[in-house]
Amino acid sequence: QKEVEQNSGPLSVPEGAIASLNCTYSDRGSQSFFWYRQYSGKSPELIMFIYSNGDKEDGRFTAQLNKASQYVSLLIRDSQPSDSATYLCAVLGTGGFKTIFGAGTRLFVKA
Amino acid sequence: EAEVAQSPRYKITEKSQAVAFWCDPISGHATLYWYRQILGQGPELLVQFQDESVVDDSQLPKDRFSAERLKGVDSTLKIQPAELGDSAMYLCASSLGAGTQYFGPGTRLLVL
Numbered sequence: 001q002k003e004v005e006q007n008s009g010p011l012s013v014p015e016g017a018i019a020s021l022n023c024t025y026s027d028r029g030s031q032s033f034f035w036y037r038q039y040s041g042k043s044p045e046l047i048m049f050i051y052s053n054g055d056k057e058d059g060r061f062t063a064q065l066n067k068a069s070q071y072v073s074l075l076i077r078d079s080q081p082s083d084s085a086t087y088l089c090a091v092l093g094t095g096g097f098k099t100i101f102g103a104g105t106r107l108f109v110k111a
Numbered sequence: 112e113a114e115v116a117q118s119p120r121y122k123i124t125e126k127s128q129a130v131a132f133w134c135d136p137i138s139g140h141a142t143l144y145w146y147r148q149i150l151g152q153g154p155e156l157l158v159q160f161q162d163e164s165v166v167d168d169s170q171l172p173k174d175r176f177s178a179e180r181l182k183g184v185d186s187t188l189k190i191q192p193a194e195l196g197d198s199a200m201y202l203c204a205s206s207l208g209a210g211t212q213y214f215g216p217g218t219r220l221l222v223l
Contacts, residue, residue, distance in 0.1 A: 103151070
């Protein structure tokens, strides 16, 4: 079992729809959870982070965390073609020392 | 806005040659990371520094890779000799602690 798992996709949604990206992790003691966006050929950039169970909203983005289920998700509302990218889930594990990245989910937003 | 700097942006080399990458983190960031990212995969941590000390190099192929951060500021990653399988994007990131990481533009390496 991989430490951080994501569906590789591609996930294809029409413009204006909600895109739902999911991530599961194996380290039950994980403390912090990050979503990065990576455009093709570019480096990752932080979208948002979440520490506590529940939802965290930032503009069109909502991160959801369920530590009991070891599950974190990212919702993108009103998806735009410019949201087409790979979304990386990153988990800071027990001890707050090492961050593990998932392989990423490719998202395509069709105009 | 402060950024992580990396050079070169692109490097083409022949196998068995030596290559070196440089990274200058955001000022004040004590933690510096070197990642390797193969197309279609997530970043894989090669080495993590806290100031000038290596705190994790468990995935660094030490027979050919070396990394240093002598004064706890900028860092160099070296590969000698390069192999075909080393072709990848090499990313440098920095953070204040172990939280949010800020990535540089990366160095794309092609080994022929």
